[in-house]
Amino acid sequence: MRHFGTIxxxxxNRRFGAIREENMGKEIFAPLSAFTTLPHPPAEGQRVSFEIIKGRRGRDEAENICFASDCIGEADFFAPEPEPFKAAFSKLLWIIPVIALFAAGGWFGWNYWQEYRRQAQEATAAAPVTMVSEVAEKMKAERKAWKDAASGRTAFKHGSTASTGSAATTGTTTAFKCDGRQHCSQMNSLEEAEFFIKNCPNTKMDGDHDGIPCENDSRWH
Incomplete structure (x- = not known):
């Protein structure tokens, strides 16, 4: 196979030189004895046609060298030079994997961003519901604690009243009677209110029906 290149x-003085092969860009050793014709001495910059063989030292050497202008009669002289399309295609072969790599990275990055946004939106939407639930639980616990405390005070008062003796208890109980009163503002004491909600009809002093009357009346609570 013949190649083309430039000296x-x-x-x-030493009768040898070097040729730069056009397709591979490789430097080839060229002895004077390898020239088939010498219409003029070899010189730098001259274009030549040649074959490549392995020399005695195992390196590539030019063989059957002729000047391009003198090789018109040989068919290989008309071998086309490297086409720009082929050079562009060879570049495209390594550009395509790079583009594919960037595209894959962009795709994974986009999916990661979408998943992050979705989780952030879900967390934001759940936050108000969680906050309302926490506030409701806190209010419920505070109300229960307040009722427990109120029940404790009432039990203490009932115990104190009972300790005065059965005669006193009987006297206090019989001191109240149902007379049509219904509201806390009409009561004179907490004991009277308790008597009314337990013994009299149509009272309106225990809205939550927990047995403790007039819970919002600051006179007794």
Missing amino acids: IRWND
């Missing part, structure tokens, strides 16, 4: 160095 890049030549030493007349």
Whole structure:
């Protein structure tokens, strides 16, 4: 197979030089004895046609060298030079994997961002519901604690009243009677209110029906 190239160095005294092969860009050793014709001495910058063989030292050497202008009769002289399309295609072969790599990275990055946004939106939407639930639980616990405390005070008062003796209890109980009163503002004491909600009809002093009357009346609570 014949190749084409340009003489890049030549030493007349030592009778050898070097040729730069056009397709591979490889530097080939060229001895004077390898020239088939010598219409003029070899010189740098001259275009030549040649074959490549392995020399005695195992390196590539030019063989059957002729000047391009003198090789018109040989078919290989008309071998086309490297086409720009082929050069562009070879570049495209390594550009395509790079583009594919960037595209894959962009796709994974986009999916990650979408998943992050979705989780952030879900967390934001759940936050108000969680906050309302926490406030409701806190209010419920505070109300229960207040009722427990109120029940404790009432039990203490009932115990104190009972300790005065059965005669006193009987006297206090019989001191109240149902007379049509219904509201806390009409009561004179907590004991009277308790008597009314337990013994009299149509009272309106225990809205939550927990047995403790007039819970919002600051006179007794």
